[in-house]
Amino acid sequence: MTAETPITQDVQTIPRKLPEGPVNIVGLTRDKLRKLLIENGTPEKQAKMRTGQIWQWVYQWGVRDFHAMTNLSKAYRAELAEKFVIEIPEMVSKQVSADGTRKYLVKIAGGHEVEVVYIPETDRGTLCISSQVGCLLTCSFCHTGTQKLVRNLTAGEIVGQIMMARDDLDEWPQPGVGTGDAGPRLLSNVVLMGMGEPLYNFDNVRDAMKIAMDNEGISLSRRRITLSTSGVVPEIAKTAEEIGCMLAVSLHATTDEVRDKLVPINKRWNIEVLLEALKAYPKLSNSERITFEYVMLKGVNDSDEDARRLVRLISGIPAKINLIPFNEWPGSPYQRSDWDRIEKFADIVYKAGYASPIRTPRGEDIMAACGQLKSATERERKSRKQIEAEAGL
Numbered sequence: 293m294t295a296e297t298p299i300t301q302d303v304q305t306i307p308r309k310l311p312e313g314p315v316n317i318v319g320l321t322r323d324k325l326r327k328l329l330i331e332n333g334t335p336e337k338q339a340k341m342r343t344g345q346i347w348q349w350v351y352q353w354g355v356r357d358f359h360a361m362t363n364l365s366k367a368y369r370a371e372l373a374e375k376f377v378i379e380i381p382e383m384v385s386k387q388v389s390a391d392g393t394r395k396y397l398v399k400i401a402g403g404h405e406v407e408v409v410y411i412p413e414t415d416r417g418t419l420c421i422s423s424q425v426g427c428l429l430t431c432s433f434c435h436t437g438t439q440k441l442v443r444n445l446t447a448g449e450i451v452g453q454i455m456m457a458r459d460d461l462d463e464w465p466q467p468g469v470g471t472g473d474a475g476p477r478l479l480s481n482v483v484l485m486g487m488g489e490p491l492y493n494f495d496n497v498r499d500a501m502k503i504a505m506d507n508e509g510i511s512l513s514r515r516r517i518t519l520s521t522s523g524v525v526p527e528i529a530k531t532a533e534e535i536g537c538m539l540a541v542s543l544h545a546t547t548d549e550v551r552d553k554l555v556p557i558n559k560r561w562n563i564e565v566l567l568e569a570l571k572a573y574p575k576l577s578n579s580e581r582i583t584f585e586y587v588m589l590k591g592v593n594d595s596d597e598d599a600r601r602l603v604r605l606i607s608g609i610p611a612k613i614n615l616i617p618f619n620e621w622p623g624s625p626y627q628r629s630d631w632d633r634i635e636k637f638a639d640i641v642y643k644a645g646y647a648s649p650i651r652t653p654r655g656e657d658i659m660a661a662c663g664q665l666k667s668a669t670e671r672e673r674k675s676r677k678q679i680e681a682e683a684g685l
């Protein structure tokens with residue numbers, strides 16, 4: 293990518309081909325659903341309440357059938373069933389790793405596929421969801437980056453991944469019994485770290501996360517949702533204002549020279565510009581700190597000097613550094629740093645006053661780790677030449 297290359301943000305989401313058919317209500321904001329109900333004959337005075345009731349059935353209790361919504365009149369349920377559907381992406385396969393990690397392949401409209409990963413831990417469970425099919429960007433260490441951007445996911449397809457996982461984990465509370473907040477949830481955290489750059493699909497990601505955070509929606513606290521970006525600077529303040537979730541940033545390098553190669557969007561917004569935009573985030577979003585993600589690549593970005601430069605760079609930003617041992621994929625041009633190197637790096641960062649957890653690779657046996665996701669069915673590949681040219685390899 294050169295400085296002149298336009299990075300288009302308005303990649304059109306292919307509309308669902310249901311011109312006269314029923315409308316899928318999954319992913320609609322409260323406001324959109326309310327308007328839709330009114331357009332379809334719900335009295336204006338009742339529409340707000342009906343929206344809340346329907347949301348609760350769909351997002352808190354996982355109900356997919358209007359006829360089961362027993363606090364609505366039978367006639368009204370029948371009307372809804374005629375005009376609307378409650379549809380989520382279809383799970384086409386599931387692989388379970390030896391460590392309990394689950395990788396789902398999910399089919400969305402148009403026959404495309406994305407991957408979703410569930411990572412169980414002792415006191416919580418994290419779902420890693422995708423925001424796009426493929427990615428416009430070409431980070432040279434990332435498997436998704438070798439696949440062309442096919443399309444943005446709709447808000448329904450994004451929040452639908454969470455609903456699909458809840459189905460698989462059998463974790464919907466009984467209707468009327470509560471919201472399931474009493475005990476620890478199997479699916480307690482969501483990270484937008486699957487396929488795609490979430491900030492290049494801002495509106496849909498925002499609408500989906502609003503549903504995930506809404507008390508009558510999926511009701512996850514905004515502190516349990518982390519959006520990871522490669523550094524789309526103009527969208528960062530908007531993320532704080534309009535979503536307000538936790539932010540993770542794929543830093544991965546401490547000089548522009550190296551970051552240009554690893555995360556080519558750096559040529560557009562370099563480290564200095566990125567860090568400037570990040571300084572305001574914790575205050576704007578009322579979150580305590582930012583997570584910096586740093587993939588450990590042998591001999592590329594893992595020296596003691598890098599560690600020291602890293603802490604100098606981020607000084608003044610409340611932060612935690614997530615060190616990610618590189619996950620290799622077939623044909624990847626890098627190697628994972630040695631374990632003692634990673635520990636030494638972590639130690640320097642830690643002694644400088646930053647939490648520096650080393651992310652344990654999970655689900656490696658099923659290629660479910662961060663950055664390994666890529667839909668096997670998409671034939672559209674970026675050429676090696678394009679990737680190499682853009683990364684300056």
Ligand code: SAH
Nearest residue numbers: 434485488489520521522542585619662663
């Ligand atoms: N596009 C967003 C979110 C998806 S990638 C972003 O880039 O932040 C989620 C995280 O996985 C990012 O930090 C990314 O840099 C990292 N990642 C990508 N490929 C990886 C690999 N092969 N090994 C380890 N981490 C990787």
Ligand code: SF4
Nearest residue numbers: 427431434437488522
């Ligand atoms: Fe896209 Fe993120 Fe992979 Fe870069 S690391 S290619 S932004 S998914």
